Amino acid sequence: MKSDPVLDHLVGYRLKRAAVAADAEARRVLEPFGVTPARLATLILIRANPGCDQTALGRALSVNRSSAMKLVNLLSERGFVERRPGRNARTNALFLTPEGEAQLGAMIDAIERSDEEMAARLTPAEQKVLRALLDKLAPPDTID
Amino acid sequence: MKSDPVLDHLVGYRLKRAAVAADAEARRVLEPFGVTPARLATLILIRANPGCDQTALGRALSVNRSSAMKLVNLLSERGFVERRPGRNARTNALFLTPEGEAQLGAMIDAIERSDEEMAARLTPAEQKVLRALLDKLAPPDTID
DNA sequence: TATTGTTATACTCTATAACTATA
DNA sequence: TATAGTTATAGAGTATAACAATA
Numbered sequence: 001m002k003s004d005p006v007l008d009h010l011v012g013y014r015l016k017r018a019a020v021a022a023d024a025e026a027r028r029v030l031e032p033f034g035v036t037p038a039r040l041a042t043l044i045l046i047r048a049n050p051g052c053d054q055t056a057l058g059r060a061l062s063v064n065r066s067s068a069m070k071l072v073n074l075l076s077e078r079g080f081v082e083r084r085p086g087r088n089a090r091t092n093a094l095f096l097t098p099e100g101e102a103q104l105g106a107m108i109d110a111i112e113r114s115d116e117e118m119a120a121r122l123t124p125a126e127q128k129v130l131r132a133l134l135d136k137l138a139p140p141d142t143i144d
Numbered sequence: 145m146k147s148d149p150v151l152d153h154l155v156g157y158r159l160k161r162a163a164v165a166a167d168a169e170a171r172r173v174l175e176p177f178g179v180t181p182a183r184l185a186t187l188i189l190i191r192a193n194p195g196c197d198q199t200a201l202g203r204a205l206s207v208n209r210s211s212a213m214k215l216v217n218l219l220s221e222r223g224f225v226e227r228r229p230g231r232n233a234r235t236n237a238l239f240l241t242p243e244g245e246a247q248l249g250a251m252i253d254a255i256e257r258s259d260e261e262m263a264a265r266l267t268p269a270e271q272k273v274l275r276a277l278l279d280k281l282a283p284p285d286t287i288d
Numbered sequence: 289t290a291t292t293g294t295t296a297t298a299c300t301c302t303a304t305a306a307c308t309a310t311a
Numbered sequence: 312t313a314t315a316g317t318t319a320t321a322g323a324g325t326a327t328a329a330c331a332a333t334a
Contacts, residue, residue, distance in 0.1 A: 018281040108150055131158065199292065199293085210327080
């Protein structure tokens, strides 16, 4: 089975292949914690923005309110996230539970080890360049 | 809503954000042709490997036989792909139809324009570096 | 026995649309 | 009127498991 020059030349295609491989590996190492990469990102964003509401969280994750709901529901069932009364009667304020805080450290250790293992195919200098180039393609401050 | 240093440092996370953005844009420009990025990749691989069977195609696309079936079914309904008797009675030989050949050119023009537009955020030198780095993360010759 | 195509089924992720209760 | 949360529903995309035909 031959590859094809058209496919190989597309940045988007290579980006996706690399992202899919990284996602599968991240999923694997996070499985023991009962979370997926998206759910871990949710936990990290709630920790960084304690008391945020679901709509803002969804925007930061690039999903809609309904999808943000599902993420929070699941993390709340797992006992990692807590909904408290928000700044008005129609918003929730999201917080990590003590359990969530406690486990998040180990989850981050796991994902960072896995990420570093993948990135280790590049030299530290190359990693820095890659991060910078990816930023130019999709800046992290796209978050509201 | 603040971002988070842990998230921003993960190569996999940035990779995914960039890939998702690229995928959404590719999906948009391919929509008029009734194909998605994965279906276009299927067409390109069949053109590069005329007479290949579905199992090999699936391997090249990193999906299983059943998912490869669905892709071929859809492209065959669209009239882009044809199943002919294969090298033995249990394999199909896949080919583009004349219609598929004819349309593929326009599809490739569209995706290349869209890819170049995204990549234009980088200088040509940077694009070259990015391609090289992505190759080291997920070499295209991962295809069997 | 192993492999190819096929089918049925299920699961994950995300979206849309509509409802409710606030603001 | 607009917004936050919620619910029900639907659609992609992919996977697993089983079966028939063939090697």
